[in-house]
Amino acid sequence: LLDTYCMASGERINNEKSSIFFSKGCxxxxxxxxxxxxxxxxxSLSERYLGMPTDVGHSKNGTFKYLRxxxxEKIK
Structure with a gap:
């Protein structure tokens, strides 16, 4: 599937920079x-990707509070 994506998009996957995350029960x-x-x-699972939290969980209100x-502050 990843090879098909690469061929279709012209992009390449950098395995050195890539990481994977598994659930606890795996x-x-x-x-x-x-x-x-x-x-x-x-x-691993980094805390942020492109400036956004990667693990949101159930508490979306608390996770995105900093953004709100x-x-x-900018609106005021």
Whole structure:
């Protein structure tokens, strides 16, 4: 699927910069198999991507409060 995307878009995936995130219940053996197949070894979830939080969860109000406050300051 990723190869098809690359061929269609002309973009390339940088495996050195790529990372993958698994849920808590994912078995270790499955994680390793997926990382090996995708050629991605970095297993992490950064706090932000393109300036936005990556893990929003249930509390969207608290997660985006900083954004609302920043916009409100500019409006005032």
């Amino acid at each position: 078995p270790v053996q499955l994680k390793e198999s997926i990382k090996q197949n995708l050629h991605v070894q970095n297993e 406050d920043r916009v409100w």
